[in-house]
Amino acid sequence: MNESAQERLVAAISALLAKGLAQDAAVAHFIRSTHGELPPHRLATLLADGDDPQGASLAELLLFPGEDTARALEPDLARAGLDAAGSAALAQRLAAAVTAAVAILPDGTRLTVPMDAEAVARFVSRLGPERGLPRETTHLLTERLGPEVALTVAVAARRSGPAVWPPGAAALVRAVAGRLPAEAPDALATLLYLVGFLGGLAAGALPLPTLMARHGRLSAQLRRARQQELAFSKSNFETIAMTGARLPYLHAPDIARELALCAAAIEAATGRAAPPAEATCLDLGVAADAAALFAVLDDQSD
Template sequence: MVLGLARAVARELERETPAGPEVERFARTALGGADDAALAALLADPADPDAAALAELLLFPGRAMQQALEPALAGADAALGGDAAPALGRALAALAPRARFTLPGGLAVALAPDARACAGVAVRLRPGHGAPPALARAVDAALAPQAALAARAALRHSRCPWTARNVDLLARLAASPLAGPELPALLAYACALLPGLDEGADLAVALARAHAAALRHLEAHQRFARRLAEQNFETLALRGERAPHADPEALRREMRAADRLSRILCGVPAAAPGVAHQNLGARAPGDGLLDPGGPDSFDPELPELPDI
């Protein structure tokens, strides 16, 4: 099983893959604007510490590689378990693959990753950490094949622990007709939220608090923007005011995701007054709250946010 997976990884490495934007950024910033010829010369000098950094950037599995390998990884998950990366790294090094890349300017280069580099590739592919079968089946049933593959690859790399509670919540989310085309984004938001919750935490309360925190940041951003429109930045700085480190659109997306998750999994809107401060008990999400009564019983869309 490990050897078969290692061969699949080697095949992907041996495809000619375009270098990602991080390589161009590395050449521009760390190397002072090095062109393709300079990058190729650097890779040929393993004694240069910058060569190891550049090779690591090139070998880092991107989204295309993660999605291409997801079927092979998923097939091996059950057999390999969560500690499969070292064995995969050794098997990959034994195959001695030649990784091929196209640099930002179009020049093709090849690398021969050593045992340490192969071990790094194996760790970053996260074998044995894919979505459990029940969650994978729910995602496959809810999305088109390519979208399901992308969602399952994202779940593998989400760092969300596959506890019984987390798997149940995510599978229910995937199976809900209310998620619609936003399912991949909602899964990503849920996977970012769940690791920070205690096993017995009330999900409705957590989502209400996340919604309220994002709203507070949005209000602070809008208040600062109004003051900045009336005064110059230097005056505000002299008064000790600082621009909020916030992206209003990202905050609105977070509020929308929290509200959608709360409606789907708990039956209440995240913005409901007082929910963030109520002890809703240790019941399962949705018990004793609001029974949605099916996909047509309420509008799952987050209304337009008012001007603050």
């Protein structure tokens, strides 16, 4: 653990909490729908009462780090490179330095939110200090796609990526990042999709085969969704339901979008288009050995 980097991180978080955590319109809407048009001083009183459940839930909402906060702190989080012990130490040092945070609503209202050691620890945990992209992956992203893309992917990794990056997952991200055309309009979206996919991977699952299996399931879902669309164009929901047909919710545009991102990730990782989901039969002729077989497969992929 880099001691100076952790000190810098403590200072950066402390300064940000004092400067103010920007809240978005969704937070303002939640406050209005839950508490009505309370004036700022009433909201401040609510937050100051540590025994009020409504005040506690409001504080939890205001202390959730948003996109701007995550992007501002990512460079210092990456430099610190904390593990579980380092994250706990960070929470302790920050609790000794911070007793409150400022939340800034979209209309400019500034609310002071008290923070005890438990609240500080929760805030630190939500920053994902242990979930950062491996440094070599971040460097590759920066070199190939630029610092803004690298920062966006790094922030997404802390929010939705694996809690611990196994070598196979990190290697898959590097392979995709290294081969995606930098000018591709969906390059960033593909990487964000891949990071989120890897974050939901079951322990011990192989990343690339699981991604290919996901592609197959999405292809089947898309076919089913289009079949349902065709059926609805010729009939209606009630009539079809009366036949005993099962009608799961399948939104074809959403499925098609995910399928395209999945296919783009697979093609970048393997250099080949994602395999078709349907069973196919193709006469490859006769190959004398493995090398000859791979040569035939290469010819078929052209």
